[in-house]
Amino acid sequence: MISPDPALADAAIVxxxxxxxxxxxxxxxxFHLVVPRGALCGFIGPNGAGKTTTIRMIMSILFPDSxxxxxxxxxxxxDAKDRIGYLPEERGVYRKMRVGEFIAYIARLKGVSxxxxxxxxxxxxxxxxxxxxxRKRCExxxxxMLQKAQFVAATLHEPDLLILxxxxxxxxxxxxxxxxRLVRTEHERGATVLFSTHVMHQAxxxxxxxxxxxxxxxxxxxxxPEIQRRYDPRTILFEPLDPQADVAALGALRIVERVEPxxxxxxxxxxxxxxxxxAMRQVVERIPPARIELARPRLEDIxxxxxxxSGNASADVDLPRPAAIDAEPxxx
Amino acid sequence: MSKVLQVAWREFIVTVxxxxxxxxxxxxxxxxxxxxxxxxxxxxPGDLKAQGAVAVIDPDGRVNDALxxxxxxxxxxxxxxxxxARALEQLPPExxxxxxxxxxxxxxxxxxxxxxxxxADADIxxxxxxLHAAPPAERPLALVVLHENVVEPRDGSxxxxxxxxxxxxxxxxxxxGEIRRALTDAIVMARITARxxxxxxxxxxxxxxxxxxxxxxxxxxxxxxxxxxxxxxxxFVLLLFLGVMTGGQALLTSTVEEKSSRVIEVLLSAVSPMxxxxxxxxxxxxxxxxxxxxxxxxxxxxxxxVALLGFLDFSLxxxxxxxxxxxxxxxxxxMMAIGSAVNEIREAQSMMMPIVxxxxxxxxxxxxxxRAPDSALxxxxxxxxxxxSFAMLLRMASVSPPPAWQVWLSIAIGAASVVAALWFxxxxxxxxxxxxxxxxxxxxxxRWARAA
Numbered sequence: 001m002i003s004p005d006p007a008l009a010d011a012a013i014v015x016x017x018x019x020x021x022x023x024x025x026x027x028x029x030x031f032h033l034v035v036p037r038g039a040l041c042g043f044i045g046p047n048g049a050g051k052t053t054t055i056r057m058i059m060s061i062l063f064p065d066s067x068x069x070x071x072x073x074x075x076x077x078x079d080a081k082d083r084i085g086y087l088p089e090e091r092g093v094y095r096k097m098r099v100g101e102f103i104a105y106i107a108r109l110k111g112v113s114x115x116x117x118x119x120x121x122x123x124x125x126x127x128x129x130x131x132x133x134x135r136k137r138c139e140x141x142x143x144x145m146l147q148k149a150q151f152v153a154a155t156l157h158e159p160d161l162l163i164l165x166x167x168x169x170x171x172x173x174x175x176x177x178x179x180x181r182l183v184r185t186e187h188e189r190g191a192t193v194l195f196s197t198h199v200m201h202q203a204x205x206x207x208x209x210x211x212x213x214x215x216x217x218x219x220x221x222x223x224x225p226e227i228q229r230r231y232d233p234r235t236i237l238f239e240p241l242d243p244q245a246d247v248a249a250l251g252a253l254r255i256v257e258r259v260e261p262x263x264x265x266x267x268x269x270x271x272x273x274x275x276x277x278x279a280m281r282q283v284v285e286r287i288p289p290a291r292i293e294l295a296r297p298r299l300e301d302i303x304x305x306x307x308x309x310s311g312n313a314s315a316d317v318d319l320p321r322p323a324a325i326d327a328e329p330x331x332x
Numbered sequence: 333m334s335k336v337l338q339v340a341w342r343e344f345i346v347t348v349x350x351x352x353x354x355x356x357x358x359x360x361x362x363x364x365x366x367x368x369x370x371x372x373x374x375x376x377p378g379d380l381k382a383q384g385a386v387a388v389i390d391p392d393g394r395v396n397d398a399l400x401x402x403x404x405x406x407x408x409x410x411x412x413x414x415x416x417a418r419a420l421e422q423l424p425p426e427x428x429x430x431x432x433x434x435x436x437x438x439x440x441x442x443x444x445x446x447x448x449x450x451x452a453d454a455d456i457x458x459x460x461x462x463l464h465a466a467p468p469a470e471r472p473l474a475l476v477v478l479h480e481n482v483v484e485p486r487d488g489s490x491x492x493x494x495x496x497x498x499x500x501x502x503x504x505x506x507x508x509g510e511i512r513r514a515l516t517d518a519i520v521m522a523r524i525t526a527r528x529x530x531x532x533x534x535x536x537x538x539x540x541x542x543x544x545x546x547x548x549x550x551x552x553x554x555x556x557x558x559x560x561x562x563x564x565x566x567x568f569v570l571l572l573f574l575g576v577m578t579g580g581q582a583l584l585t586s587t588v589e590e591k592s593s594r595v596i597e598v599l600l601s602a603v604s605p606m607x608x609x610x611x612x613x614x615x616x617x618x619x620x621x622x623x624x625x626x627x628x629x630x631x632x633x634x635x636x637x638v639a640l641l642g643f644l645d646f647s648l649x650x651x652x653x654x655x656x657x658x659x660x661x662x663x664x665x666x667m668m669a670i671g672s673a674v675n676e677i678r679e680a681q682s683m684m685m686p687i688v689x690x691x692x693x694x695x696x697x698x699x700x701x702x703r704a705p706d707s708a709l710x711x712x713x714x715x716x717x718x719x720x721s722f723a724m725l726l727r728m729a730s731v732s733p734p735p736a737w738q739v740w741l742s743i744a745i746g747a748a749s750v751v752a753a754l755w756f757x758x759x760x761x762x763x764x765x766x767x768x769x770x771x772x773x774x775x776x777x778x779r780w781a782r783a784a
Contacts, residue, residue: 061600061766078604086601092594097346108338109602153598 010073012037012161012192013058018067020053027053029216031067035194035209037160040187042203043196044299045213051196052089054213055165058194059086072161082111085159085191089166091150093138099125100134103153110157124152128182144175151179155186162186164195168202180206200299212303219306231302234272235295236280239265241288250286255279267295335603339611344618347582357623360574361630382507384473385448386514387459391480394526396449399518403445411513418542443510448472463500474499474511483522492523564644565702565729568652569694569722571627575656577691579620580664583612584680587671596765605762612668617660624656648729651739655721658746662718663687665757669777672764679771686774694722705730714742717749756781 013035020028028050035041045051056062057069060077071077077084093102103121112120118134125131128148133141141149147170155162164183168176183206187193197203203210210227212220220227240247247266251259255274260267270279276294284292347353386403390396401407450459459475466472479493480486486493495515499508524531590596599608628649635641670683701710705727713723714734724742727734759781764772772780 056597056766059601061597081602081604084601086598088594088597088601090594090597092590092596092598094346094590094595095593105338105342106598106602109335109599150598 010037011035011070012039012072013194014068014070015054015058016068016070018054018057018064018069020050020057020062020064026216028057028064028213031213031216031218033211033218033221035192037192038187038190040183040193040206040208041195042207042210043194043213044200044203044210044303045196045198047198049198049213050216051198051213052165053216055089055163055194055196058163059084080161082157083160085110085154085157085162085186087150087154087164087167089169089196091147093146093150095137095139097138098134099130099136099138099141099149102138103149103156106153107156110159112157120156121152124156125149128152129178143170144172147171148175148179151182155182155191158189159191162191162193162195164193166197167195168197168199176202200303204299210299212299212306214303214307220302227299227302228297231297231305234270234274234276236268236270236276236283237262237265237291237293237295238268238283238287238289239291241290245287247287250283253279253282253286255282265291335607336611336614339599339603339608340615340618343582343586343612343615347586347616347619348622353582353619356578357626360627381443382473382504383444384471385446386474386476386511387448387450387462387472388476388478389450389452389454389456389459390478391452392478392483393452394483395478395518395522396447398521398525399514400447402514402518402521403447405444407514407517408443408445408510411510411517443507445473445510445514460498463498471500473503473507476511476515478519482519483526495519561731562702565726566698567631568648568725568729569698571624571631571652572656572659572722572725573691573694574627575620575624576659576663578623579616579660580667580687582619583616583664583668584671584684585677586612586616587668588674588677588680591672591674591765592676600765605765606758609665609668609758609761613661613665616664617657620656620660624653628652648725651728652725654743655725655746658743658750659718659721661750662746662753663691665753669757669760669764672761673767673777673780674764674771675768683771683774683777690719693719694726697723698726701726702730705732705734711738714738715745717745718753720746 011034013033015031015033018028018031018033019026031050031054033054043051043055053062057064058071058077060069060071069076072080072083074080097105100118100121103124104117107117107121122131122134125133128151130145130148130152133145133149138146138149147167151164151167154164162183167179167183171179180202183193183195195203195206204224207224209223210220211218222230238247238250247261248259250256250266250268255271255278257269257271260269268279268283270276280292280294283289386399388396388399390399456477459477462470462472463475464471475498477496477498479495481489481491481493482495483492485491497508497511497515521531524534590599603611632641632644635644666687667684670680670687674680674683697709697713700707701713701723704710710723710727711734714720714727716723720742724734724739728739760777763780763783764777
C-alpha cells in the first residue's frame with residue numbers, strides 16, 4: 001500500500017518501521033527512511049551494521065519481517081526493477097561471458113532492446129574509460145575494470161533510482177575519483193542515488209544527505225551542512241604567524257576551555273555557550289594568526305560520538321564483518 | 333521478449349555452444365559407431381589366436397580318424413562360420429548385410445589344433461600331469477579321455493558313453509568350445525560310420541533350417557526381430573535418461589556457478605527468483621530437446637536403414653516427449669534446488685545421491701519390466717513418481733503395452749509430482765540463492781520449504 005502522505009508517495013524510497021532478523025539476531029531494527037526523488041544520499045555505517053540487508057530489502061531481494069517498503073511509488077521494487085540500477089556489494093559476473101554480452105544481457109533484462117543496444121554498450125564502456133573491451137571475457141578484467149563494467153551494466157538503462165552497495169571498495173584512488181564523477185553524472189542526469197559505504201569521508205565528499213546505521217538502527221539522518229551545524233564541536237584551529245608564539249597562554253581566556261597542540265599550531269576548545277566569532281576575535285588580538293578557522297566535524301568523529309553516547313565506546317568504523325549470511329534470508 | 337525467455341535463451345545458447353556440450357553430444361554417436369564397427373575388430377573372435385595339440389586317449393581307436401578331420405583348420409573355420417551365421421539369422425536382411433560379412437569374416441581364423449594320439453593304455457594321471465608339467469613346447473592344450481563305449485554300447489548296457497575333458501586352469505573358453513564341437517562332430521561321425529550309415533544322408537535328415545518369425549499386423553507382414561523387441565524399451569529409457577540428465581546436470585552446474593560467482597544478486601536485481609527459475613528450466617529443457625531430437629533422428633535413420641522402421645509405433649515418440657517433460661521438470665527442478673542450496677559442485681554430490689539412485693532404478697528393472705510388463709511390480713512402478721515415467725515407457729515399448737487408462741493415470745500422477753517438485757524448488761530456490769556458508773542437508777531443505 002502506498003503512503004497517503006504526498007511527500008512520502010513522491011519519495012524514491014520509503015522504509016517504515018522495517019525490521020529484519022536472521023535467526024535470533026536482528027540485522028535491521030525498526031528502520032525508517034525517506035529518500036526524496038533526485039537526492040544523492042549516502043548510507044553509511046560500519047561493516048555488519050545492516051546496510052546490505054537494508055539495501056536488499058529495498059531491492060525486494062530480501063523481505064522484511066515487519067514494516068513497509070516503497071520504491072519509486074510502488075509497493076515493491078519487483079514492480080519497478082526496470083527503473084532501478086543496482087550494483088551489489090558482492091559483485092559477480094559470468095566469468096566466461098564476454099563483457100559486452102554481459103552488459104547487454106543485463107540491459108535486456110532491464111527492458112532495453114533494439115538494434116542500438118550494442119552501440120549503447122560500447123558508448124557506456126567508453127564513458128568509463130574501457131573502450132574496446134567488449135569482446136574480452138569477464139575473467140580477463142582486473143577488479144577495477146570489472147567494477148566499472150558492472151557500473152555500466154547497472155546504469156545502461158538510465159535508471160530513475162541507482163543503488164550502489166560499497167561501490168568504491170577495492171578501487172585505486174584514480175578509479176575511485178572516476179567512479180565518483182560517474183555517480184555525480186548519474187545524479188545530474190536526474191537519477192536518485194543511494195550508495196552505501198563504510199568509509200565515512202567518501203560519503204562526506206559526495207553526498208548531500210547522509211543516513212547512518214549502527215547495529216541495525218538508524219543513528220543519523222540529515223543533510224551534510226545540517227550535520228556539521230548540529231555537531232559543531234566548538235573547536236577553533238589556530239596557527240600563529242610566529243611559530244614560537246606562546247599559544248598555551250590562550251588558555252587564560254575566559255571563553256577557552258583548553259588548548260591542545262595540533263599538527264600545525266593548536267586546537268582551541270571553547271566553553272559551553274561561547275561565541276566562536278568572539279573567540280576568534282579575542283585570539284587574533286592576542287597572537288597574530290597565520291591561519292584561523294572553525295573546525296569542521298568529520299562524519300567519522302560524529303559517528304564515534306553517537307556510538308559512544310549510546311554506551312558503546314568500543315564501536316569502530318572498520319569493524320570486521322561476517323563473511324556470509326549464515327542465517328536464513330527470505331527472498332521474494 | 334519477456335524476462336523469462338531472455339533468461340531461457342541465454343541458458344540455451346550458452347549451453348549448446350559450449351565445447352563440453354558439443355563433445356558430449358557427439359560422444360554417443362561416436363561411441364555407437366565404435367561399438368558397431370571397431371569393437372568387433374578389437375574384441376571379436378578374430379583376435380583369438382591359439383595353436384597347440386589336443387591329447388586324446390581313445391581306448392576303442394575308432395574316433396581318432398574322425399577327430400583328426402574335425403580338428404582340421406578348414407573344419408574349425410566352417411563350424412565357426414556356422415555359429416556366426418545362426419546368430420545373424422535373427423537380424424533383418426538389411427542389418428545382416430550391414431554387419432554379417434564382417435562377423436562371418438572374423439569367425440574363421442585364429443585356432444589351429446592338432447591331434448596328439450596317446451596310447452590306449454596310457455597312464456591318465458601321467459597324461460594329466462603333462463598339462464602343467466611338460467615343457468611349454470610339448471604341453472597340450474587339453475587332454476581328452478574317450479569312454480570305451482563312446483561308439484558302441486558295452487557290457488549289456490544300451491547307453492553310449494562320452495568323454496572326459498581335462499584342461500589347464502586358464503584355457504580360453506572359446507578354445508574349449510572349439511574342442512567340444514570337434515569332439516561332438518567326430519564322435520557322431522564315428523558312430524554313423526560304425527553302423528554303416530551314409531553320413532551325408534544322416535546330416536540331411538537331422539538338419540532343419542532355422543527361420544525368422546514373420547510378424548503379422550493389419551497393415552503388413554514383416555520379419556520380426558527378437559533383438560528389436562528387446563532393445564526398443566531400453567532405447568526409450570536411454571533417451572529419457574539422457575534427456576533428463578543433460579538438462580538436470582546443466583541446471584545444477586549453472587545454478588551453482590551463478591551462486592558461487594555472485595552474479596545471482598545482479599540477476600535478482602533485474603528478475604524475480606520465480607522468473608529466473610522458470611527461465612532456467614525452460615532454457616535447459618530446450619537443450620534437452622535438442623539432444624533428444626538428434627538422437628531420435630539418428631535412431632529413426634538407423635531403423636530405416638535396416639528396414640525396421642515399420643515396427644516402430646510412432647505414438648511412442650509422442651509419449652516419450654510427454655514423459656520426458658514430466659521427468660525433467662521433477663528431477664531437473666530438484667537438481668536446481670540442490671544447486672541453489674550449495675556453494676560448490678563438490679557439496680552437491682552427496683545431496684544428489686538420492687536422485688542418482690532413483691535414476692538407477694529403471695536400469696535395474698529393465699529386464700523384469702520388459703519381460704513381465706503386466707506384473708504387479710511393473711504396474712506399481714508405473715504409478716510411482718518419479719520413476720513412473722521410466723517404468724511406463726518400458727511397458728509401452730514392450731510386447732504387451734498397458735491399457736490407455738493406465739498410461740494417462742501415470743501421466744496425471746506425473747503432472748501432480750511436477751507441481752509438488754516445482755513448489756518445493758521454488759521455496760528452496762528463493763532461500764538458497766543468497767545463502768552462503770555451511771551447506772544444508774536434505775532435512776534443512778525440507779525445513780526451508782515449510783518455512784518459506
